[in-house]
Amino acid sequence: MGVAYSVGEVDHLYTFFVQWSPDIYTKNNKKHCKPRYLIRKKHQNRYLVVEKDKVAVIDKLLKHPVNHSAKNWEIITVNDAKRRLSLCSSEDSEVEEPQDQEEVEDVPxxxxxxxxxxxxxxxxxxxxxxxxxxxxxxxxxxxxxxxxxxxxxxxxxxxxxxxxxxxxxxxxxxxxxxxxxxxxxxxxxxxxxxxxxxxxxxxxxxxxxxxxxxxxxxxxxxxxxxxxxxxxxxxxxxxxxxxxxxxxxxxxxxxxxxxxxxxxxxxxxxxxxxxxx
Structure with a gap:
């Protein structure tokens, strides 16, 4: 299951990943010139879903943030995100649903x-x-x-x-x-x-x-x-x-x-x- 990160500004989030993996997120790397993650905006918050095996690395970096904006970051589960902000119900959603997530029909x-x-x-x-x-x-x-x-x-x-x-x-x-x-x-x-x-x-x-x-x-x-x-x-x-x-x-x-x-x-x-x- 993926993990969602709530942040104040997506630009700060991008900076975080540049610091984390500069070999991937550099301007000279045309294949990965920006994050390969899908972001959803809901109630003025942004979410980034990442794989579970990245949690430990990101959690370590959050304890020693690159800049002060990292204080706004939080590790939460996708289910918790859905409960808090109805993450998966927005029509403007850009996040891919987890494969094991059941599809919800539109209510008439x-x-x-x-x-x-x-x-x-x-x-x-x-x-x-x-x-x-x-x-x-x-x-x-x-x-x-x-x-x-x-x-x-x-x-x-x-x-x-x-x-x-x-x-x-x-x-x-x-x-x-x-x-x-x-x-x-x-x-x-x-x-x-x-x-x-x-x-x-x-x-x-x-x-x-x-x-x-x-x-x-x-x-x-x-x-x-x-x-x-x-x-x-x-x-x-x-x-x-x-x-x-x-x-x-x-x-x-x-x-x-x-x-x-x-x-x-x-x-x-x-x-x-x-x-x-």
Whole structure:
């Protein structure tokens, strides 16, 4: 694992390495005329990641600094640097991540306030959503708090959409669950959608139910109801025309368990989000 050095000025840091290895960092050496290290700036600090086998040498030099600016230098681990200054989250980052560091997906940005989703919810959802949705801002296209409870209004608000949508529901038992649909909800004679569609629940822990491959009953929109998943004794998620009564049963499409606290539930809040063009 590498080690990060926090310094006041990068020029002082360069001077330090010239003193340390003049045979490498000299103007006459065209191959290495400047440090071969990647530097990141964050909150007015700079970081240099070096290999672990250099720590002992640098630590010795720091105890006998070349100049007074060395007092501003500090040896810290990369993980500590991340905890202090969110080193690896800056968009302007120029540091290469350690090879054993897991990549973190971009958390979706919501253009409106959500009553149902927080950052933890979004992080879990992002991991399961297709790559084509990453990096986009999500806008609220329908909300019972804003638009009332009407499936017809929900369809009307999506009439001009041609992109994935995220349906989020909270029932009267405060359980949050929903569905990601590859296609916007609409009235159709036949089922629509693709294998990107999945069901999810946040209570007690996040769980995503992906397409099982058994059938293609992804979404079926009717004037009197919205159905997601099927092929068995019930739908994975079902909502009535008033978006007030709903149900969730295990279904072959997703091999899910019931998403709600009870198989038949009452909607407290409902939101639908879509990618902002």
């Amino acid at each position: 940005i919501l253009s409106n306030h959500s009553k149902l989703l927080d950052d933890h919810h979004l992080e879990n959802l992002c991991v399961n959503m297709p790559a084509r949705t990453h990096g986009h801002t999500w806008q609220l296209v329908y909300s019972t708090a804003v638009n009332g409870s009407s499936l017809r209004t929900l369809y009307r608000n999506m009439a001009d959409l041609d992109c994935p949508v995220l349906l989020v529901i909270k029932d009267m038992q405060q359980k949050v669950f929903g569905a990601f649909s590859s296609d916007p909800f609409r009235v159709s004679k036949y089922c629509y959608g693709t294998g990107e569609t999945f069901l999810f629940s946040f209570s007690p822990d996040f769980k995503a139910y992906k397409w099982s491959g058994e059938n293609s009953y992804f979404v079926s929109g009717h004037r009197e109801s919205l159905q997601i998943g099927g092929g068995g004794g019930g739908f994975g998620l079902w909502l009535d025309a008033d978006l007030y009564h709903g149900s969730s049963y295990s279904c072959p499409t997703f091999h899910n368990v019931p998403l709600s606290t009870q198989q038949d539930f009452i909607v407290q809040d409902l939101e639908v989000w879509t990618i902002q063009n």
